[in-house]
Amino acid sequence: MTLESTTAITPRHAVDVRIEGAVCHLVFDRPDANNAINAQLVAECHTALDRYAQDVSIVVLSGSAETFCFGADFAELSQGVDPQFAAHAGPGPMFDLWQRLATGPFVTVSYVRGKVNAGGMGFLGASDIVLADTTARFSLSEMLFGLYPACVLPFLVRRIGFQRTHYLTLSTQPIDAATAQAWGLADAVDEQGDMLLRRHLRQLGRLSKTAIERYKTYARGVTPDWGAHRERAIQGNLEVFEDPHNRAAIARYVTEGLFPWE
Structure with a gap:
């Protein structure tokens, strides 16, 4: 079925939703917040998938x-959730x-340029295919704030295994696109990322919706039970986000730009 293109779900959107034939593009669009995950972003993604x-x-x-995507929105954690999106908080x-x-019942593709960190890595772990250009940098920084990537781990472990996820968690250091590809975190990397994405979409577009749905239903039986x-x-x-010490460190980072060790 071909759908007409649509614009954002809300006037002040967090996700730009665009339909191109059989492809639904969900573009994180919170430039002032490094595309951080807040309740509105989660709500708009769910709404797009519902539709x-x-x-x-x-x-x-x-x-x-x-x-x-740079992970959880610390400003929302410190200042509270917009009541309009409270049902999608947490x-x-x-x-x-x-x-x-x-x-x-669709192929999920993440296309990474620039930084992806913390909760942003959850989207990669949940994706069927991860593409990246050579500017991409991948990291898990939660431990620096006394946190750990509790929700990310089940998804990321299925993609790159426990030890590499363990290393990213404890080191908190970013890896480049070439390393991500060698680890299986990125499936393909190209300096011309847009062309890489177009090539994959052209080939994926040849798969039938029925074939994709049948395959992913089958694959659920041979991959971890999330x-x-x-x-x-x-x-x-x-536990970690409600810890008073961690919340104080997050609030200080939001208001003063200082890391916990500074």
């Missing part, structure tokens, strides 16, 4: 040329979004 998941065969996630809706992307990790992941996330 288009049964009609499209490919979902492409992307950000700006400088930042794919780790549960975010985990559920990643699970939908991982198991939905549902089994959901409650533990959410509880782990809540």
Whole structure:
């Protein structure tokens, strides 16, 4: 089914939703916040999937040329959630979004340019295919703030294994696109990332919706059961994000730009 192009879901959007034939583009569009994950971004992604998941065969996630997604929105954590999007706040809706992307009846493609960090890596772990240009840098910085990537781990471990996820978590250091490709975090890397994406979309567009749905249903039986990790992941996330010391460090970073060790 071919759908007409659409614009953002809300006037002050966090995600630009664009339909091109059988492809749904979800473009993170929070430039002033490094495309950080807030309740609105999660809500708009869920809304787009509610509307288009049964009609499209490919979902492409992307950000700006400088930042794919830099993780949780610390400003929202410090200042509170917009009541309009309160139902999508917290780790549960975010985990559920990643699970939908991982198991939905479509091919999920993440196209990474620039920085992707912390919760942004959850989108990559939930993707069927990760493409990157040579500017991409991948990191998990949570431990620097006394946190750990509780919800990210089940998805990232399925993509690159426990030890590499463990290393990224403890080192907190970014890896470049070439290393990400060698580790299986990125499936393909090219200096001309836009052309790389177009080539993949052209080939993926030849797959039928039925074939994709059947394959992903089958694949769920041979990949980790994310549902089994959901409650533990959410509880782990809540524990570290509700810790008063960690919240004070996050608030100080938001207001003063200082890291916990400074």
